[in-house]
Structure formats: C-alpha cells, structure tokens
Amino acid sequence: MATQKNAAGRAGSTALSLALAAATMALAARQRRQEAARLAEQRLEERRLQLAELTIRRTALAHQQLMHWELLARAIDDPSLAAVIDTWDKSIPVERRRQFFYANAWYVHLFHLYQAGLVDREELYTRLREFFQSPLFREYWRASKTQRAALNQSSEEASIGHMVDGLVSDLDEADTDEWWVVGTPPTD
16 A cells, blocks of 8 residues: 555656646746747847938938038039138139039039948949049049048048049040940949
8 A cells, every 4th residue: 555655656746747847848938939029029129220220310311411412502603602612723713613513512412322322332333433424523523632632531431532533543544435334343
C-alpha cells in the first residue's frame, strides 16, 4: 500500500511538475509575443517619427526655396535691390549679372530638388548636364567660382559643386555634339 501511495505521490508530483513546466512555457511564450509586439510597435513609432521629420524637412526646404525665389525675383526685377546681394565682378554688365541671378535661381532649384530627395544625384547630374549646354549658364558657373570657394568644403553643397565642376570640365573637353552622353553620372 505504501508503494502505491508513493507511486501515486510521484505521479501526482510529476503531473504537477509537468503542469508547472507547461504553465511556465506558456507564460514565457506569451511574454515573447508581448515583447515582439512591443518591439514592432516601437519600430512603427520610430518609422512614423522618421516620416514626420522628413515631411517637416521637405516643407521647410520648399518654404526656403520659395523665399529664395521671391527675394531673387525682386533683385532681378529691381537693380537697386540687386545691389544689396550683388557680389559679382563689377566689370560684368548689369544685364549679365541679372542673368546670373536667374541662372543661380535655377541651379538652387535643382539643388533643392536633390536635397529634398525628389531627384537622386544621378538625375541631378543629368538635369545639370542639360542646363550647362547654355553658354550663359557656363559663364555663370565660372563667375560664381569664388562664391563656391567660400562654402564649407565638407558640405553637401560643396560636394555637388565639385561634381558640377567635373561635369563642366567634361563638357568643355568633349569631342562630340552628343552632350547627353558626356561625363559619367554618379551613382548613389
């Protein structure tokens, strides 16, 4: 009888141990699912914040570009206002300097498209290659060399400026009228 009681006790103890182990495993699995759900929610919230930040950045860039254009348009339309920001060589005729302001507006517009992530570096290069078919645009670029030299050389703007310097050099040295194949567009 004692053996039966002992066997029954061991069976009951084993059953209790198995039940406890199963409960522990179920609790651990539940905690893993909760942790996974919490991590997924955290990643989702981080992504939402990244998208909100990108939206704010693009909105600020768009506003900055609009303000740049409005100020530059006023300078183009009114030579007395242009004198405030005119850092061009005074030997360049006034009409040409106004054209340089306009060329700068286009360059900045394309740079802002790149900065906002609306075009990649390769597409920026392709668009600029087309703009630099204009001798006036090339003249603007040469005349603005000292302005670009004042940039922080580790900045994105300086990096793009160096890329454009290479493009202009390639265009100047090209032996072909097929300008659209000149140079090697960068790949991001």
